[in-house]
Amino acid sequence: MTANMDAVRAQIAEEVKVDLSSLLEPDDNMKGFQEVSRSFISDTITAPTxxxxxxxxxxxxxxxxxxxxxxxxxxxxxxxxxxxxxxxxxxxxxxxxxxxxxxxxxxxxxxxxxxxxxxxxxxxxxxxxxxxxxxxxxxxxxxxxxxxxxxxxxxxxxxxxxxxxxxxxxxxxxxxxxxxxxxxxxxxxxxxxxxxxxxxxxxxxxxxxxxxxxxxxxxxxxxxxxxxxxxxxxxxxxxxxxxxxxxxxxxxxxxxxxxxxxxxxxxxxNFPRLPAVHALTRKLEAGLREIGIDILGPVETCMVFFDPSPVGVTYAEIIERARALPEPIKLGGSRLVVHIQTSPKAVEDLLSVIRQLAEEKKAAGFVKPETPLTNGRSHKNMLFLY
The missing domain is CATH 3.40.640.10 (Type I PLP-dependent aspartate aminotransferase-like (Major domain))
Structure with a gap:
């Protein structure tokens, strides 16, 4: 009876055991940090170091x-x-x-x-x-x-x-x-x-x-x-x-x-690093303005709400082009969130993507309207969405 029960317990133990470490290659987490550094989706995606x-x-x-x-x-x-x-x-x-x-x-x-x-x-x-x-x-x-x-x-x-x-x-x-x-x-x-x-x-x-x-x-x-x-x-x-x-x-x-x-x-x-995050956010905002992008509200800390329609570009075009980069950038639409693990290079690469799209639209005959477009969105509805 004891031997039989030991065999049953061993079988149950075999059924319940799991090895999750095998899911990851040695450098997978390093790749994960790279992805986080190039994501503007949210600041909740930061990874523990x-x-x-x-x-x-x-x-x-x-x-x-x-x-x-x-x-x-x-x-x-x-x-x-x-x-x-x-x-x-x-x-x-x-x-x-x-x-x-x-x-x-x-x-x-x-x-x-x-x-x-x-x-x-x-x-x-x-x-x-x-x-x-x-x-x-x-x-x-x-x-x-x-x-x-x-x-x-x-x-x-x-x-x-x-x-x-x-x-x-x-x-x-x-x-x-x-x-x-x-x-x-x-x-x-x-x-x-x-x-x-x-x-x-x-x-x-x-x-x-x-x-x-x-x-x-x-x-x-x-x-x-x-x-x-x-x-x-x-x-x-x-x-x-x-x-x-x-x-x-x-x-x-x-x-x-x-x-x-x-x-x-x-x-x-990490708290002492937040001023640098804000500075990088303002750099992103300034770059977008220089391209001709409409900023939908005051950039006060780590978020930029933007509308690319004044230069003839859509959110979908930016998302697709950014995703196709050799080192992809992840975006979620009108909100860009900068965080403690955002790479300055990611900001530069994103601005380059949008600048290139704007130049392509201009070369194709797009004329910037005198009044910035907002696609019917109210600025006050865009400022602090989480």
Missing amino acids: PDMYAYAAKASIGDAVYHEPTTLAFEAHMAKITGKEDALFLPSGTMSNQIALRTHLKQPPYAVLCDHRSHIVRYEAGGTAFHSGAHSQMVVPSNGHHLTVADIEENIVLGTDLHRHVALFAYDEIIRISEYAHSVGVKMHLDGARIWHVAAETGISVKDLCAPFDSVSLCLSKGLGAPIGSCLVGTKEFVAKARWFRKLFGGGMRQTGFMTAAAAYALTH
């Missing part, structure tokens, strides 16, 4: 549900630099936003007042209604760029328990909105997906940027290049309730030390 992995391997190995030392230390650091009482590490920015909303909104019916371009409206699968039973009241900024306190006053329905907004806009306007919202008992949550870019560009500390808000979600994979994670910060009472909702949402993870260690590495080593 060997140095980041080596640092992450030094993390403690405890279970985060039962208090894991590295994760606890990282959460304490995030609370400190944001000026909040406590912090909670979460798998994703979407979960961080949705748990923040559910924690603030005690019981439906409620509404969330937000910019019509905000991530929770466009890219979180209707989670606000599903998880919180809350209606999203979307507002189009009257100035075409960012919400103002006048926009809030005009659209707010008093009794709402949360105002939420995602965009980069004037800090003094945030202060005015915060003062008004809190004067009427409204909570403020910030989807700070790229708050690190704002701090690096404006010189305003992360603590001061977070101060007007009751809670903030800070993404660690966008911009900073960590492989996973976001941090939700707020009061101790708020985070304690959010931690309970994290369990309810299925976000209670186990050995998270290597994740938070990778995020700590990103904060220490």
